[in-house]
Amino acid sequence: MPLPRNKTRNYLPLVLLVLALFPVFGSSYYNELIAKIMIMAIFALSLDLLVGFTGLVSFGHAAFFGAAAYSVVLLSPKYDPGNLWLVLPAAVLTGAAVAFVVGLFVLRTKGIYFIMVTLAFAQMIYFVFHDTPLGGGSDGAFLNVKPELRIGEKVLLDLNEPMQFYYIVLAFLVVAYVFLRVLLRSPLGHALAGIRSNEHRMQSLGFPVFLYKLASFVTAGGLAGLAGFLSACQYGFVTPEILSWHQSGNVLLMVILGGMGTLNGAAIGAFAFVVLQEVFSALTKHWQLLMGAVIVTVVMVLPGGLSSLPQRLKGLLIGGGNRNG
Amino acid sequence: MAELVLSARGMSRRFGGLYANRDVSLDMHKGMLHAVLGPNGAGKSTLINLLSGDLPPSAGQILYRGEDISGWSPDKRSRAGIGRSYQRTNIFPAFTVFENCRLAAQSRTPRALRIFSKAVAFPDLRDAADRAIEQAGLAERRDVVAATLSHGEQRQLEIAMVLATAPSVLLLDEPLAGMGPEESQSMVALLKKLTPDHAILLVEHDMDAVFAVADVITVMVTGQVLESGPPDQIRDSVAVQEAYLGEGEPDDE
Amino acid sequence: MDFSTFLIQLLNALQYGLLLFLVASGLTLVFGIMGIINLAHGSFYMMGAYMAFALTALSGNLLVAILVGIALSVLIGFLLEWALFSRLYKRDHLDQVLLTYGLILIFEELRSLLVGDDVHGVPIPELLSASIQLSETLSYPVYRLFMSAVCILLAIVMYWLIRHTRLGMMIRAGSSNREMVQALGINIDLIYRIVFGLGVTLAAFAGMLAAPVSSVYPGMGNQVLIICFVVVVIGGVGSVWGALVAALLIGLADTFGKVIAPDYAGLAVYVLMAAVLLWRPEGIFRRI
Numbered sequence: 032m033p034l035p036r037n038k039t040r041n042y043l044p045l046v047l048l049v050l051a052l053f054p055v056f057g058s059s060y061y062n063e064l065i066a067k068i069m070i071m072a073i074f075a076l077s078l079d080l081l082v083g084f085t086g087l088v089s090f091g092h093a094a095f096f097g098a099a100a101y102s103v104v105l106l107s108p109k110y111d112p113g114n115l116w117l118v119l120p121a122a123v124l125t126g127a128a129v130a131f132v133v134g135l136f137v138l139r140t141k142g143i144y145f146i147m148v149t150l151a152f153a154q155m156i157y158f159v160f161h162d163t164p165l166g167g168g169s170d171g172a173f174l175n176v177k178p179e180l181r182i183g184e185k186v187l188l189d190l191n192e193p194m195q196f197y198y199i200v201l202a203f204l205v206v207a208y209v210f211l212r213v214l215l216r217s218p219l220g221h222a223l224a225g226i227r228s229n230e231h232r233m234q235s236l237g238f239p240v241f242l243y244k245l246a247s248f249v250t251a252g253g254l255a256g257l258a259g260f261l262s263a264c265q266y267g268f269v270t271p272e273i274l275s276w277h278q279s280g281n282v283l284l285m286v287i288l289g290g291m292g293t294l295n296g297a298a299i300g301a302f303a304f305v306v307l308q309e310v311f312s313a314l315t316k317h318w319q320l321l322m323g324a325v326i327v328t329v330v331m332v333l334p335g336g337l338s339s340l341p342q343r344l345k346g347l348l349i350g351g352g353n354r355n356g
Numbered sequence: 357m358a359e360l361v362l363s364a365r366g367m368s369r370r371f372g373g374l375y376a377n378r379d380v381s382l383d384m385h386k387g388m389l390h391a392v393l394g395p396n397g398a399g400k401s402t403l404i405n406l407l408s409g410d411l412p413p414s415a416g417q418i419l420y421r422g423e424d425i426s427g428w429s430p431d432k433r434s435r436a437g438i439g440r441s442y443q444r445t446n447i448f449p450a451f452t453v454f455e456n457c458r459l460a461a462q463s464r465t466p467r468a469l470r471i472f473s474k475a476v477a478f479p480d481l482r483d484a485a486d487r488a489i490e491q492a493g494l495a496e497r498r499d500v501v502a503a504t505l506s507h508g509e510q511r512q513l514e515i516a517m518v519l520a521t522a523p524s525v526l527l528l529d530e531p532l533a534g535m536g537p538e539e540s541q542s543m544v545a546l547l548k549k550l551t552p553d554h555a556i557l558l559v560e561h562d563m564d565a566v567f568a569v570a571d572v573i574t575v576m577v578t579g580q581v582l583e584s585g586p587p588d589q590i591r592d593s594v595a596v597q598e599a600y601l602g603e604g605e606p607d608d609e
Numbered sequence: 610m611d612f613s614t615f616l617i618q619l620l621n622a623l624q625y626g627l628l629l630f631l632v633a634s635g636l637t638l639v640f641g642i643m644g645i646i647n648l649a650h651g652s653f654y655m656m657g658a659y660m661a662f663a664l665t666a667l668s669g670n671l672l673v674a675i676l677v678g679i680a681l682s683v684l685i686g687f688l689l690e691w692a693l694f695s696r697l698y699k700r701d702h703l704d705q706v707l708l709t710y711g712l713i714l715i716f717e718e719l720r721s722l723l724v725g726d727d728v729h730g731v732p733i734p735e736l737l738s739a740s741i742q743l744s745e746t747l748s749y750p751v752y753r754l755f756m757s758a759v760c761i762l763l764a765i766v767m768y769w770l771i772r773h774t775r776l777g778m779m780i781r782a783g784s785s786n787r788e789m790v791q792a793l794g795i796n797i798d799l800i801y802r803i804v805f806g807l808g809v810t811l812a813a814f815a816g817m818l819a820a821p822v823s824s825v826y827p828g829m830g831n832q833v834l835i836i837c838f839v840v841v842v843i844g845g846v847g848s849v850w851g852a853l854v855a856a857l858l859i860g861l862a863d864t865f866g867k868v869i870a871p872d873y874a875g876l877a878v879y880v881l882m883a884a885v886l887l888w889r890p891e892g893i894f895r896r897i
């Protein structure tokens with residue numbers, strides 16, 4: 032993958048406009064669905080920083096998402112709204128801190144080991160919330176009242192308000208996207224791209240590769256924590272399921288489906304995944320069978336992910352396309 | 357006497373039962389080019405790997421400006437000023453020549469925390485990169501993606517990347533292998549130009565080049581130092597002729 | 610803890626560890642030799658357990674069920690390798706992760722469609738249903754001893770297979786250099802097919818063997834899969850003997866963890882893994 036260059040993405044403002052105007056026309060069901068997609072997009076973007084831009088295939092990303100979501104519930108008062116100033120940074124920090132500790136262990140390994148070890152550590156964290164009194168067992172815990180942002184007596188933002196919630200999520204998606212864009216073209220971003228391309232040479236050029244990878248891991252954990260915070264606020268409860276390896280698998284799926292290594296791809300992947308999930312589960316209770324079939328098909332015939340589809344189609348239509356290429 | 361920069365003391369490295377380096381001692385001085393000769397499998401690359409930290413030694417010491425650095429990681433050694441090139445081209449294939457070198461230069465100036473500025477916006481890094489590219493003779497290919505370079509040009513890039521890190525020690529593993537005669541010549545000229553300010557270790561099979569640039573030559577056979585001394589001494593050495601030169605021209609890869 | 614309780618726990622730990630070894634050895638072989646990371650490995654364990662359940666219900670005999678089950682597993686392994694995995698050798702691990710993740714979803718839903726989501730028991734064969742009296746109040750079931758014995762037997766067979774047969778030689782060679790083996794005129798595709806079939810069958814057989822004591826339930830494969838990853842991480846990827854040692858360690862950690870701190874028992878295994886990672890990031894052993 033070449034270094035990130037500034038390409039004109041002229042359809043991005045359009046997407047933003049559609050997202051901004053959507054609630055004006057959409058029903059509450061669709062608003063909620065789009066909010067969910069945007070939360071998942073933040074989650075997928077955070078993982079793409081690892082998988083697509085640092086070359087770290089993590090199969091345990093749900094741990095940071097889930098730990099942050101739990102922190103929201105644990106830090107909010109039982110019957111009063113939590114303070115957004117406190118709860119949000121705490122959730123992001125929780126994601127980052129858990130990633131820091133896990134990173135110290137897992138980043139000592141490479142390749143296939145890394146995949147297995149991240150999965151195992153995520154499972155460990157799953158058990159922490161599942162088995163100990165901390166997390167309320169397999170039933171999870173409720174966030175009775177969602178956090179709000181107030182200055183003095185005045186409530187500026189109230190996450191219990193679906194409309195406000197929608198726009199907060201949108202704002203955070205934009206923030207996360209821009210943050211990653213900026214990060215990727217910074218010296219750090221270029222170093223991560225170098226690590227992805229040739230870690231060995233990076234080290235012999237004098238880069239402390241471990242620290243760079245840890246920085247990437249912690250950043251990704253913090254962003255996943257942001258997504259976890261929003262998710263906890265959307266549903267008003269948390270269960271160990273959000274820490275499960277299914278969740279890790281799904282977000283990895285979004286990143287790969289969309290074509291990893293491009294921020295837009297991760298967002299597209301999140302969109303595609305949630306929509307497929309929605310459509311399939313409306314069709315049958317055994318929707319995972321269809322999802323599995325889609326995954327297997329994509330791997331076998333579309334190695335570059337969904338975002339490679341337009342190019343492939345173009346190749347086919349123009350006729351010069353080499354289908355195996 | 358020239359300043360002693362890097363030295364190995366009784367350094368050994370085993371792979372299972374095989375000694376790739378056995379009790380190797382050698383000194384590198386600033387302003388001197390130290391060439392290492394030896395047949396294939398003599399342990400020359402292993403020597404460089406040990407000095408650069410790519411491999412930990414099984415025994416012995418490595419001293420850099422008087423300090424024992426045997427336990428240092430490769431990146432720490434690189435930051436301290438020990439740069440190396442690889443026998444097998446080891447670059448970032450998807451980046452352009454300039455990006456390869458800019459990234460190399462970036463390693464000198466940790467700006468990891470400046471995440472809100474553009475990597476390409478630092479003029480000092482761009483200058484360092486462009487200077488290295490110029491020195492290695494790749495100026496015309498500056499914006500070409502490395503993977504599409506010819507083999508010889510990739511070898512040049514390999515050198516440009518080390519130079520971009522502004523090292524005081526250069527460990528070069530067969531830099532001329534794969535280069536055409538013209539590039540070889542300009543590389544030899546470059547080595548001569550670099551020698552006064554650097555301590556250089558040159559592993560090379562090209563005899564003419566070695567005898568043209570070397571101040572000291574060490575001949576290795578089966579992991580051990582056979583003889584070490586000025587070029588004339590090596591040329592006249594009976595032991596070297598028997599063990600190595602006598603076999604006829606060593607084959608280039 | 611008195612001695613006979615300790616003895617029972619020790620036997621349980623051994624039995625659990627050996628069973629884990631059976632599953633994990635398949636995983637580590639398939640990775641070590643073919644370079645494939647197979648998340649669906651746990652599904653084969655689950656498949657084995659459900660085959661034991663369904664076939665025992667049909668035939669009324671666990672032994673018959675196991676024999677038919679083994680034949681089916683070999684077949685399934687060959688089919689999957691032929692249809693899917695053989696096309697993935699040259700792809701990176703990411704594609705393998707994705708494909709096998711998709712397979713997990715498919716297998717899990719097929720199980721739900723075919724057998725439903727209930728928990729089922731599988732009767733222990735009458736011949737092995739007795740218990741050995743250890744003290745006045747404590748006894749140990751013969752079937753668990755039988756399981757351990759079968760696992761040990763299989764471990765010995767595997768050792769012999771890898772060390773002393775032509776196939777084992779080819780397998781060892783294939784694990785180090787695919788091109789060279791091919792150049793020697795050995796049919797590497799066939800070896801891969803056999804290894805993959807062996808991996809599937811080992812996992813499925815472990816599932817069948819475990820069915821009478823663990824009962825069969827949805828999600829049982831995934832639980833085993835993650836523990837197997839821990840086994841492989843501790844033992845070293847590709848190392849069968851590492852897998853054996855690691856599996857036994859995990860058996861001990863898990864079993865005695867449950868006795869010492871029942872609330873945190875699930876964590877013991879992972880703490881063990883974390884410790885090994887600090888000490889030896891590449892696992893205790895490497896390679897076969």
Ligand SMILES: Nc1ncnc2c1ncn2[C@@H]1O[C@H](COP(=O)(O)OP(=O)(O)OP(=O)(O)O)[C@@H](O)[C@H]1O
Pocket residue numbers: 371374375376394395396397398399400401402403443
């Ligand atoms: N990683 C390794 N594992 C096992 N043996 C190795 C390893 N690296 C080198 N060797 C062995 O050590 C010996 C010395 O190898 P080395 O690469 O240092 O030789 P060399 O002098 O650089 O040869 P060439 O001129 O071919 O580059 C060889 O016999 C080689 O096979």
Ligand SMILES: [Mg+2]
Pocket residue numbers: 400401402443529
């Ligand atoms: Mg060499």
